[in-house]
Amino acid sequence: MRLRSHMIFHWSRLNWCFPNLRMKEEFEARQYWKNAILVGVKVxxxxxxxxxxxxxxxGIPATMNRIVIQNGNPLLEAFPSWEWNEAGNVRAMRSIQGYEIDELNQIWLLDQGKxxxxxxxxxxQKxxxxxxxxxxxxxxxxxxDEIASYRTSFLNDLVVDNKNxxxxxxxxxNGWPxxxxxxxIIVYNMRTRSLRRVLDRQFSTQDLPGFQFAIDxxxxxxxxxxxxIALSADRSTLYYCPLTGRNLYAIDTCVLMDFQAPPEKIQRAVQAIGSKRTTTDGMHADAQGNVFYTMLEGKGVGMYSPYSETFHDLVSDDRMVWVDGVAFDQQGSILFNSNRLHEITxxxxxxxxxxxxxxxxxxxxGQGVKSYLYA
Structure with a gap:
């Protein structure tokens, strides 16, 4: 299966709807836009x-944003407000890398804090x-700090299971260069409001020793x-992958839900699914249990089918330089973004x-293709 893609927004550089002229002038004068990288599209x-x-x-004006159109151009608007994006306020959002819009129309925002x-x-960190x-x-x-080290953590992405x-x-x-x-991996129990860190520095959550890759x-x-990270439609399997490496891993969520399970049991439960034949940044599962993943080296999006245990390339384009994240619009389409991250950083x-x-x-x-959240 090969998909046909088209652009819905594109930028040479990012720009915002600034609340005042002073902020806009400083953003331009200091060229802060050269470090502004668009990440993770959702609708x-x-x-x-x-x-x-x-x-x-x-110098990043707002870390969480909604796209608005002004004079035919897509601009970023601080979401939910400029106050909630105040960089110097630890209670506001300091740096969002991952988020999810769930089936209840709630946005779960993962603040790296750094x-x-x-x-x-x-x-x-919150x-x-x-x-x-x-x-x-x-x-x-x-x-x-004991769950995610304030010095070394880089809180990246999340999936939400409201059913359980x-x-x-x-x-x-990789928060300490x-x-x-x-x-x-961090597990949050909504009922008890408790957190647990698992698979800490385990081979499946680490960069692959000696592994290197390039794009163009x-x-x-x-x-x-x-x-x-991706959660299966029935919420029974958590898929994940390190970026520095090509393997896809999985673990039964029943093991992760048991906060009394010893670390050794959790480590034994890790399953190596195999190589995707590409490095990957973001992933997202659909309501049928398939796992969609970005292809950094493959410049596009691929899919893993747990039923046939096979990997497929779905879409690619030479202009898809560093495909960062993939999501669903709940109307049969996938959304994904490219951002040249490795070049800019x-x-x-x-x-x-x-x-x-x-x-x-x-x-x-395909007709009826939706996120795992709507299974």
């Missing part, structure tokens, strides 16, 4: 598109829940542990006049 029930811009460097790879201040129906923040769950009351989070463990990766002959310089020369540095793509995957 809500009303058809609003969201993206985050993690604060990997200073800006420009500095240690996360106390109280800054999971926030915004209700799109009532337009208010309904919960904030702190993620303490759990959230699963990947910590890529030039330091060994300390990857792991430009090596990825950073080493990153567990990144992509790696110090490579960027042509900032090129109109497709950041692209949001759409591809029809």
């Amino acid at each position: 809500d029930r009303q058809g609003h598109y969201y993206v985050c811009v993690p604060r990997l460097a200073p 800006i420009a790879y500095a240690p996360s201040p106390e109280g800054s 999971l926030l829940v915004w209700d799109l129906n009532t337009r208010r923040m309904i919960d904030v769950i702190p993620i303490p 009351g759990f959230v699963y989070i990947t910590d890529s463990g 030039n330091h060994p990766v300390t990857g792991g 002959n430009k090596p990825m310089l950073n080493r990153i542990g567990v990144d992509g 790696g110090g490579y020369d960027i042509d900032w006049t090129y109109p497709y540095n950041f692209v949001i793509w759409k591809a029809f995957a």
